[in-house]
Amino acid sequence: MLPRLIVFDLDMCAWSPEMYTLSEIPKKTIKGDLNGHGHGVVAAVSDGEHVRLFPGALHALQQLHLNKLPGTKCAVASSADTPHAVKIAKKCLQLLEVVPGVSVAEVLRTAGGGFDHDGNIQIGRSPPLSSNKSKTHFPRLRDLCEIDYEHMLFFDDSNWEDNCAIVERHCPGVVAQRTPRGLQVHEFELGLRKFAERKSA
Numbered sequence: 001m002l003p004r005l006i007v008f009d010l011d012m013c014a015w016s017p018e019m020y021t022l023s024e025i026p027k028k029t030i031k032g033d034l035n036g037h038g039h040g041v042v043a044a045v046s047d048g049e050h051v052r053l054f055p056g057a058l059h060a061l062q063q064l065h066l067n068k069l070p071g072t073k074c075a076v077a078s079s080a081d082t083p084h085a086v087k088i089a090k091k092c093l094q095l096l097e098v099v100p101g102v103s104v105a106e107v108l109r110t111a112g113g114g115f116d117h118d119g120n121i122q123i124g125r126s127p128p129l130s131s132n133k134s135k136t137h138f139p140r141l142r143d144l145c146e147i148d149y150e151h152m153l154f155f156d157d158s159n160w161e162d163n164c165a166i167v168e169r170h171c172p173g174v175v176a177q178r179t180p181r182g183l184q185v186h187e188f189e190l191g192l193r194k195f196a197e198r199k200s201a
Contacts, residue, residue: 004151010078014057019085040097054182064111073112075120077137119144134170149173
């Protein structure tokens with residue numbers, strides 16, 4: 001039993017470092033091994049910092065791109081602090097690759113049948129968004145993606161605030177998995193199992 005929508009937090013869940021620590025919109029990239037799926041962009045360079053996907057995030061996005069989770073789409077819900085941080089995040093989505101030649105942004109657009117809009121990309125805290133994902137990001141994802149909460153699986157580091165618990169409490173039906181050290185492969189698999197167990201129960 002698979003979710004219809006997998007939602008990723010970005011900073012310190014899907015990737016590091018946090019966008020608010022950066023000032024430069026990335027232009028340079030670094031190439032390397034994409035988890036055995038070829039040679040592609042593994043880092044976007046900003047202020048000398050390398051923005052990289054955590055292993056579980058890369059694995060998850062590869063699974064989605066390769067249709068290993070049939071019918072499952074993906075989205076992001078990030079409360080990036082400033083409009084400039086949002087711009088940096090969106091550029092990183094365009095630069096970082098999942099397999100050679102396929103960016104994270106492309107997977108967000110196409111996985112599971114994809115979207116013909118960018119409503120699945122909710123980044124920032126400027127209106128209509130806020131710092132509270134359960135009040136703004138998730139209602140927008142539900143409405144724009146036309147997918148009910150009960151079909152969503154959410155990953156968040158929840159180190160500053162327990163967004164997983166907050167979203168589960170205020171968006172009944174969402175299944176959430178914490179990723180306190182950034183999304184790891186075992187946490188992605190655990191989230192899928194947790195989703196299947198809760199829905200079968």
